[in-house]
Every structure is written in C-alpha cells, then in structure tokens.
Amino acid sequence: MIRTFFINLAILVVGILFFTSMVLFAIPALQESTVVLPGIAQGESGSGDGTVNQASLEKDISKLQAKLDKLTPADAYIIINTSENHFYLYKGKQLIRQGLCSTGKNERLVSEERNKEYVFYTPQGVKTVKGKQKNPVWAKPNWAFIEEGLPIPPPGDPSRFESGTLGAYKLTLGDGYMIHGTIYKRFIGQSVTHGCVRLLDEDLEAVYNALQVGSKVYIY
Amino acid sequence: MKDHSDEGFDSLFEKKKRSGAKLFAILFFGIIIVSTSVYTYLSVGVVRDRMLVAKSQVEGAAPVDPSLIDLMKEKAWVESRLKMAAGDSVGLSIDLEQHTIQLELKGVVVMNSKIRDFSTSGFFKRMDGNVYFAMFGSPLTIQKFESSIEKNPFKVVIAPKNEAEAEAAVTKKDSIPDENVFWTVKLDRDFELNIQGIDSVAESQSKYKLGKGFEFKRNLKNIVNSFEHIVKFKKPTYTPEILISIPENEAKAILRALPRNASVTIRI
Numbered sequence: 001m002i003r004t005f006f007i008n009l010a011i012l013v014v015g016i017l018f019f020t021s022m023v024l025f026a027i028p029a030l031q032e033s034t035v036v037l038p039g040i041a042q043g044e045s046g047s048g049d050g051t052v053n054q055a056s057l058e059k060d061i062s063k064l065q066a067k068l069d070k071l072t073p074a075d076a077y078i079i080i081n082t083s084e085n086h087f088y089l090y091k092g093k094q095l096i097r098q099g100l101c102s103t104g105k106n107e108r109l110v111s112e113e114r115n116k117e118y119v120f121y122t123p124q125g126v127k128t129v130k131g132k133q134k135n136p137v138w139a140k141p142n143w144a145f146i147e148e149g150l151p152i153p154p155p156g157d158p159s160r161f162e163s164g165t166l167g168a169y170k171l172t173l174g175d176g177y178m179i180h181g182t183i184y185k186r187f188i189g190q191s192v193t194h195g196c197v198r199l200l201d202e203d204l205e206a207v208y209n210a211l212q213v214g215s216k217v218y219i220y
Numbered sequence: 221m222k223d224h225s226d227e228g229f230d231s232l233f234e235k236k237k238r239s240g241a242k243l244f245a246i247l248f249f250g251i252i253i254v255s256t257s258v259y260t261y262l263s264v265g266v267v268r269d270r271m272l273v274a275k276s277q278v279e280g281a282a283p284v285d286p287s288l289i290d291l292m293k294e295k296a297w298v299e300s301r302l303k304m305a306a307g308d309s310v311g312l313s314i315d316l317e318q319h320t321i322q323l324e325l326k327g328v329v330v331m332n333s334k335i336r337d338f339s340t341s342g343f344f345k346r347m348d349g350n351v352y353f354a355m356f357g358s359p360l361t362i363q364k365f366e367s368s369i370e371k372n373p374f375k376v377v378i379a380p381k382n383e384a385e386a387e388a389a390v391t392k393k394d395s396i397p398d399e400n401v402f403w404t405v406k407l408d409r410d411f412e413l414n415i416q417g418i419d420s421v422a423e424s425q426s427k428y429k430l431g432k433g434f435e436f437k438r439n440l441k442n443i444v445n446s447f448e449h450i451v452k453f454k455k456p457t458y459t460p461e462i463l464i465s466i467p468e469n470e471a472k473a474i475l476r477a478l479p480r481n482a483s484v485t486i487r488i
C-alpha cells in the first residue's frame with residue numbers, strides 16, 4: 001500500500017519535473033530556434049530604394065546629434081536625484097561637484113481635526129532658479145506649527161520668522177520650493193524635507209555661486 | 221493438501237494494484253507528453269504568428285540596405301531621443317549596443333547607468349530592418365507597471381496633539397527594509413521590458429534559492445501560466461521581452477523617477 005503510494009508520488013513528481021523543465025527550458029529554446037522558424041530568419045534583400053545613401057545619413061545624424069546636444073545647457077545647472085538624495089552640479093557636460101542632499105519625505109500630514117492636509121514631496125521635472133538670497137529668513141508656514149503640535153499664530157507674528165534655519169543662502173524655484181542649507185546636518189542624505197532641497201554649507205555655497213537666476217534645476 | 225486460496229487471492233490483489241499503478245503511470249505520462257507536445261507546437265506557432273503580424277505591418281516598405289542598417293539605426297535612435305525630449309517628463313533611453321540605460325529630461329541625461337547584463341527574446345534577434353524601425357523608430361510608451369517595491373511610497377501622518385507627541389514622533393525611526401528591486405513594464409508595441417536590480421551575481425542567485433528574486437518569480441509565473449493554458453485548452457501567449465540587470469539602487473531610482481506613461485527609446 002505504502003509502496004504503491006510512493007510509486008504514484010514518484011510518477012507525479014517526475015511528470016511535474018518534466019513539464020516544468022519543458023516550460024522553462026525546452027519551449028523557450030524552441031521558440032528561439034531558427035531551425036523551427038526558418039521562414040522568418042533575419043536577412044535583407046535588395047539594396048534599398050536608392051533615396052538614402054551613406055553620406056546623407058551621416059549628415060542627418062550629425063545634424064540631429066547637434067540638435068540633441070544643444071538641449072544640454074552650456075551654463076551651470078544642477079541635477080537632483082530624490083531617490084538617492086544626491087545632487088550633481090554640471091557646467092555643460094562637465095561635472096563640477098556632487099554630494100549628498102536631502103529631499104522631500106513623501107508624506108501627507110493630516111491636521112488633528114482632519115480638515116487640512118499638507119503634502120510633502122519634491123516635485124520632479126525641470127525647474128528654473130527664480131531668485132537668490134543671502135542670509136535668508138524662514139517665514140514659517142502653518143504646517144510647521146501643526147507638525148510640531150503648536151497653535152498656529154496669526155500672519156506676521158514674530159514666532160513665524162526664523163533666522164539661520166535655511167543656512168547662509170537660498171535659491172527659490174517657485175511654488176514655495178527652494179534649495180537651501182540646514183541646521184539638521186545629520187539628516188543630509190535622507191528623505192526628510194517638506195519638499196525643498198537641503199544641502200550642506202560648502203555644497204550650498206558652491207551651488208549658490210555657480211547657479212544664476214534662470215539656471216535649470218533637473219529633479220528626478 | 222494445503223489451502224492456498226487466501227494467499228492466491230491476496231497476490232491477485234497485489235498484482236491488480238501493481239498493474240493499476242502501471243496504468244496510472246502510462247496514462248499520466250501519456251497525458252503529460254501529449255499535452256506538452258501540443259503546447260510546444262502551439263508555443264512555437266505563436267512566435268511565428270507574431271513575426272508574421274510584425275512583417276505584415278511593414279509590407280510594401282522598401283527593403284533596407286544591409287550596409288546602411290547601422291547608420292539607419294543610429295539615426296532612428298537620435299531622432300527618437302529628440303522626440304522624447306519634446307515631452308515635459310522624464311523618459312528612459314536604453315542603448316543595448318553601448319550597454320547603457322539613461323534617464324533623460326528635456327534632452328538632458330540626468331542619470332546614466334551601466335547595464336551589467338541583458339538578454340532579449342529571439343523575436344528581436346530575427347527582426348528585419350523594417351520591423352526594427354516599426355518597433356524602435358519612435359519612442360514607445362509605457363502602458364503598465366509592475367514592481368516588487370512600491371513605485372511612489374507615501375506615508376500618511378496625523379498631526380501631533382502637542383509638543384510632547386511631536387517629539388516622540390521625531391525619535392521614532394523607521395528601519396530600512398531589505399528590498400529586492402525588480403520591475404516590469406508593458407510597452408505599447410506589445411512587448412515587455414524587465415529591469416532587475418542586482419549588486420552581485422551571488423546575491424542574485426541566493427535570492428533565487430530563497431524564492432525572492434526576479435528570475436524565480438518569473439519562472440514560477442511562466443509555469444503557472446503554461447499550466448493554466450493547457451488545462452483551459454487555450455492557445456499560449458507570446459510577449460517578446462528584454463531583460464536588463466543594473467545595480468539595485470539605480471533600478472530603484474529609475475522606477476521611482478519614471479511617470480506611469482513615460483516614453484522609452486530603445487536601440488538594440
């Protein structure tokens with residue numbers, strides 16, 4: 001009885017193994033095989049329609065390549081990798097500086113009463129430096145108070161303004177997003193911000209000096 | 221005289237059982253071999269059908285001069301990237317000739333990764349020039365994403381009631397999970413692009429053994445799909461694919477950067 005059971009089990013296992021190996025190896029190999037599919041093997045006949053030749057193709061390619069190359073700014077620009085929290089400062093195709101940064105924490109903050117919602121992420125795409133400022137003062141928005149469990153002060157209240165929090169420089173990118181410094185240096189390299197890009201002091205200075213108003217900021 | 225009638229009856233029963241097992245084996249293997257053979261025949265047939273459909277789509281086009289094919293591919297590649305640059309979002313360009321995979325934004329290469337390994341379906345190896353240009357002559361569009369990790373992870377946080385609660389939340393730190401990064405996209409010209417993150421071959425193999433890796437899950441899916449097709453008497457499906465292995469952190473960065481319907485440019 002037991003013997004028969006094991007024999008049947010062995011038959012089942014061998015059958016399943018056979019089927020599995022066919023699906024994993026034999027069938028894909030046959031699908032790739034040109035012996036089985038001889039009629040559709042690669043091969044061109046004729047010498048084209050005569051409208052294209054090597055010289056005209058080479059000319060077209062160099063024209064198109066030049067057009068593509070022109071899309072890369074000749075001046076300084078910055079690339080932000082939000083996944084790895086890394087920045088790359090370029091001039092043309094030359095890398096000038098790279099290092100760690102901090103970007104948005106991908107978080108939705110819901111107020112205790114559930115009537116307000118704030119989304120913290122760094123938007124991807126191409127941005128432009130809209131403005132530059134030394135020794136910026138941070139005007140704390142409402143979410144900064146909600147996040148700390150504090151009551152929201154009225155607009156213009158002195159508790160809304162903080163010096164030094166944004167570091168020595170800020171570059172504005174529009175829609176409230178900025179590149180700035182930080183007092184929380186231990187968090188550099190992590191996704192912890194409310195959407196802005198934070199840099200270490202030396203990196204910030206280099207970026208501030210290299211980028212001008214109108215410079216491109218590529219965020220992905 | 222000894223009575224052997226009981227013994228005789230038992231041995232007859234044993235024999236019956238043995239012949240039953242034999243019959244089961246013959247029947248089982250018969251079914252397996254027949255169904256697998258039919259399935260194999262149909263599987264090869266669908267590749268042929270797929271090739272014929274691709275060929276029929278370019279019927280009437282002048283044949284491509286073999287001596288110019290590389291230059292024409294180069295032109296199609298640059299042209300396609302230019303078209304992709306016209307869009308506002310991040311696009312993916314894959315150059316299997318140069319073993320590079322790039323993220324491009326408005327024509328600017330924002331990320332460049334070296335491909336560690338890749339494989340393509342036989343379909344791509346057997347394409348003629350016109351089929352190639354119909355397939356890769358202009359940017360493709362992603363239709364569907366599937367990934368082992370969340371594409372855009374977002375956390376919902378309820379605001380703290382007071383300062384003490386806020387401080388407690390700051391001290392609580394999330395641990396970074398060990399993630400296996402692999403993702404698949406279905407492209408609009410009916411083929412799949414599979415990206416797997418591998419930091420080393422050994423790591424990839426150990427994941428296979430643990431049943432966590434991309435290859436393991438893909439193989440399991442193939443077996444289940446094939447079995448389903450046989451049981452339901454359905455014709456197998458064939459989707460050509462490109463499998464690319466790149467470092468894990470880069471596979472993750474590309475996945476997170478690409479919009480849901482991103483453009484993809486490929487050169488083979």
